[in-house]
Amino acid sequence: MTYRAPLPDIMAVLRHAAGCDAAIREGLYGDLAMDDIAAILGEAGTFAAEVIAPLNRLGDTDGARLVDRQVVTTPGWRDAYRAWAAGGWNGLVAPGEWGGQGLPMLVQVACLELWNSGSMAFAIGPTLTAAGIEALDIHGTPDLRRLYLPKLVSGAWMGTMNLTEPQAGTDLSALKTRAERAGDGTYRVTGTKIFITYGDHDLTDNIVHMVLARLPDAPPGNRGISLFLVPKFIVNPDGSLGDRNDVVCQSLEHKLGIHGSPTCVMTFGDKGGATAYLVGEENRGLACMFTMMNNARLAVGVQGVGVAERAFQQALGYARERRQGRRPDTPAGQSAAIIAFPDVRRMLMTMKALTQAARAICYLTASALDRARLAPDADARRRAHETASLLTPIAKAFSTDIGFEVASLGVQVHGGMGYIEETGAAQHLRDARIAMIYEGTNGIQAIDLVTRKIGQSEGAAVHAQIAAIRRTATRLLAANRPGLGLTAARLRGAAESLDRATSYLLAALQAGRTDDALAGATSYLRLFALVQGLASLADIALADGDDAPERASHEALARFFAEHMTIGADGLAADVMGGAGVLGESAAVLFA
Template sequence: MNYQAPLKELNFVLNQIAELPSICSLPGYEDCSVELVEAILEEGAKFAEQELAPINRQGDQGARWHDGEVTAAPGFKEAWQRYVESGWVGLRAPADYGGQGLPALVALAAEEMWCSANLAFSLAPMLTLGALEAIEHHASDVLKQLYLPRMASGEWTGTMNLTEPQAGSDLAQVRTRAERQADGSYRIQGQKIFITWGEHDMADNIVHLVLARLPDAPAGVKGISLFIVPKFLVNADGSLGAKNDVRCVSIEHKLGIHGSPTAVMSFGDQAGAIGYLVGEENKGLAYMFTMMNHARLGVGIEGLAVSERAYQAAVNYARERVQSRAVGSADAAGVPIIRHPDIRRMLMTMRAQIEAQRALACYAAAALDRAGHHPVPEERAKNQALLNFLIPIVKGWNTEQANEITSMAIQVHGGMGYIEETGVAQYYRDARITAIYEGTTGIQALDLIGRKTAADNGAVAQALLEEVLMTVRELDGAGLSDLARNLRRAAADASRAIGFVLEHFNARPTWPAAGSVPFLKLMGIVLGGWQMGRAALIAQRLLGEHGADVVFLESKLTTARFYGEHLLPQSGGLAHAIVEGAESALALDEAHF
C-alpha cells in the first residue's frame, strides 16, 4: 500500500529523455534548473508519499452529498489545506498571478506523483489548473486579476462544465442557455453532468467554467460560449459575495475515484446563475481546444501514474508472498512468487510499458514547453505539430494500458487482489475512467487519424518514423541489434498502417476509422519502443561514465530489451487488423448484432 515516488527514474526521464537542461534555457524558464527541479521533485515525493498516499484508501469511501452540499472524503480537506500551504497548486501557473511558472515538463512530473499517490485527490488541482489556463489565455484582464491569483494559490478551485446528458463526446449538442444582461454579465440556465469536483467543502469558492449557448447563437459548435460562473459571487475587491444560483443536485455512484465527487450541477434554478463571458461570444469551444492538449497530456499521466502505483504494489506483494516451489527446482520449499517466471513476466510487462509511457509523455511535455517558449517561430511550430500528434497517443495509449496493467497487478496478488482491503482493486477501478474522460480512446483515435495524420498528409507521422529509424541505426551501431530489429519491424508495420490511413481517409473514411484505435495503439507501441531505444542508448553511454548508477542503467537496458521482445511484436497483428480488417469490422448489419 505504500507508494514510493520513482525519483531516480523521473530524473532520468526529465534530464535525459526530455532534455530538461534545454527546456530550462528557454525564454521564460530561466529560473528553472536541473538542481531546482530535483529539489522540487524530492519535496513533492515526500508530500505524495506522506500526505496523499496514506489517505487514498479512505478516499475510496467517497465524498458525501447532503442537500446540495458535498463533504470531501475523510482527510481530504486537511490534505488540500497542506497542499495549498506548500504551494503545490501553482507549480505551472504563471508567475504574474502568484504561480511558480515552471515548465509543463516539471509540473507533469510532479502531477505523476500526485496521481500515483491519490488519483481522486489529484483531480482537484488538475481541474483547477485547466480552468486557470483557460481564463489566463482568453479572459479579460479584469477577470484574470479577480480569479487567477486565488486559483493559483488554491484558495479557490476550478471546474469544467461541458457535458450534458445529450452532449457527451458531441459538444455541438450543448443546450445550457446564456442570456445577456444590461450590466454586461450573463444569466446561465441549464444542467451539467459529470462535473469533477463540481461541489465540495475543501476551498472557499469554486470557479465553474461553463459552456452555454446564447439565444441568437449559430447552431452547432460555432454557437457555444464560455462563461465563468462562480459558486459565490466575487466582489470587485476579491472578497466573496452572495451565493450564486448554482446547485449540486447529486453526486454519482461510480466504479472508482470515489474520493473525487462527480457532480450533477444545476445552473439557474431560480433567477439564473450569474456568469461572466470569457473572451468573445461563440468562441467557447475554440477556447476549450487550446487547453485540451495540456488536459489530455495530464490524463495520459494519470493513466501511467495509477499503473506505477499498481506496479509497486505488485512488486511488493510478489516479494513477500511465498507460494509453491521454484519451477524446475527439486526443493519442495515454497519461494517468493517473484521467482516464478510468469509473475516475473507480468512485472516486466508492467514495468516496460510504464517506462515507455513515461518517456513518451515527458517527450511530449518538452514539446509543449518548446511550442510555447522557443524563441524561433519555426521551432515553435514544429514542436506544436509534434505535440499535436503525440497527444492522442499519450492520452489514449497510456490510459488503455492502465486497464491492462492494473489488472495484471490484481493477477499478481491472486485471490488477495480481489479483496478490497488489499488496495490493488481500487487502482483497477480508479484507472478505468482515464480512457473515457477528456475524450474516449475512440475520440482520441479519430483525432489521430484525421487532424493529426491525414490533415498534413502524414508529414508529422512520417517524420517521426524517420526519427525512429535513426534510433534503429544507432541501436545497431551500439550493438543493441535485438532491439534494433524489433523496432525496425514495428516501424515498418506503423508505416504500412499510416499508408492505409492516408490512402483511404478521404475516399472511404469509415475504413481508417474502423482501425483507428488499433492504429493509436500501434503508434503508442512503436513510439514507446522508440523512447525505450533512446533510453537504452543513453543508458549504455552513461554506463561508460565514472560513477555511473550501474544497477539503474543496466535495468533500463534489460527493460528495453524486454519491451522489444514482448511488446513491439504486437505491431504486426495491429497492422493486419487496420489494413485488412476494415471491411469485416463494418460488414454486419446493425440490426443483426
C-alpha cells in the same frame, strides 16, 4: 500499500526520452538546472508518498457525500489539499504575474504523475483548476483575470469544467444550457450539467465553474456555444466573497471508482439564473474550451501512468513477500517468493515496461508543449506544436489503456487476495477505468489522431516523428550492444509497420474513405504508442555510458519491450490496413 516516488525512472525519462537535457542545454528553460528539477521532484515525491498516498484508500471507502446540497469530501482531504496548495504545488506552470512559478510543463507533468500515484481521485481536482487558469489567462478580460487568477493559481479556489449534458457528451454541439444577457454586461445561466468532476466540495472557499452555454440568438451547433465563468460565490470588486450564486450540486453519481472525487449533477438557475461572466467572445466558447481540453487530455494520460506505477509497486511488494510453492533452488521445507516464478515475472515486467513507455510518451508530449511555447524560432515552435498535437491523443489513450491493464495485472499478481477490497489492488483497477472514458473516450482519441493529427502539414509532423524513431533504430544498430538483444531489429521492423499503416491511412483519408480509416483508428493508436514507447526506452538505454549503474536495467527493459510488447506491431499494422472494409459490412450483417 506503501508508495515511493520512482525518481530514478522519472529522471531517466525526463532527461533522455523527453529531451530535458537538450532543452536545458539550449537554454529553453532559462536558468533552471537539472539539479533544481531533481530537487522539486524530490520534494513533490515526498509529499505524494507521505501526505497523499495514505489518504487514497479512505477516499475509496469514505468517498465524497452530499449533505444538504453541499458536498463533503473524505476526512483528511481538506487538510491535505490546503497543505498541498500552501506548498505552492498548484501554481507550478502558471505565470509569475499571477503568483505562479512559470516552470516548464515537463516538470508539471512529472509532479502530476506523483500526485496521481498518491491518489487519482485527489489529483484530478487541481487538474481542472489548471485547465481553468489556462483558459482564463488566454481568453479572460483583465477584470476577470485580476479577480480570479491569483486565487486559482494559489489554489485558494478551485476550478471546474462544465461541458457534458445528458444529450450532449461526445457531441457538444447538442448542448442546451442557456445564457441570457442581463443588460449589465453579465449573463444569467440556466441548465443542467452532468458528470461534473469536483462540481462541489469543501476543499476551498469558492469554486470557479467554466460553463459552456448558448445565447438566445446563437446559431445552432458548435458555432453557437459560448464559455462563461460562474463562481459558486459572487466575487465582489474588492475580491471579497459576496452572495451565494444560483448554482448547486443536485446529486452525486455512484461510480465504479474514484469515490473520493465528487462527480456532480450541477443545476444552474433554479432561482432565475446563475450570474455568469463571458470568457472570450460570444459563440466562440468551444475554441476556448479546446484550449483547456488538450492539456486536460495529457493530464488524464498522466493519471494512467500514475495509477499504473502505484499498482506496479504494490504488486512487486506482494510478489516479494508472498511465499507459495517451490522453485528448483528452494531449500527443503521452505516456499519460494512468488516473484521467482516465470509467469509472475512476466506480469511484473509487463507492468513495469508498459508504465515506463507510457511515462515516456506523456513526458515527450509535455516537452513538445514547452518547446512550442519557448523555442526561439517560430518554425521550431510550430513544429513542436504539431508534435504535441500529434502525441496528445496517444498519450491520453495509450497511458489510460495501460493504466487499466497494469492495474488488472496487479490484481492478478495478488491471486485471490487481489479480489478482496481490503488489499487495495482492486481499487487501482476501479479507479483506473474512468481515465479511458473521460476527457474524450479513447475511441475519440484514436479518431482525433487519425482524422486530425496525422494529416497536419500534409503528414509532415507524423513523418518527422517516425523519422526520429528510425534515427533511434539506427543508433541502436550502431551501438550493437549485446544487452539489447533484438531491440534494434524489432524497432526497425516496428517503425516500418507504423510507416506502412500511416501511409495507408493518409491515402484512405485522401481518397475520402474515412470509414475505412476510422475502423483501424484504435489499432493504429496502439501501434504508434508501442513503437514510440520502444524508441523512448531505447533512447534511455542508449544514453547510459559503459559504467552507468542503471545501464543493465535500462537495457533489460528496452529489450523486454522489444521482444515481448512490440512483437505484434506487424499484426496491428495488418489489422489497420487489411480489414477496415469488412468492418462496416460485417457489422451491418451481424447487427441488422
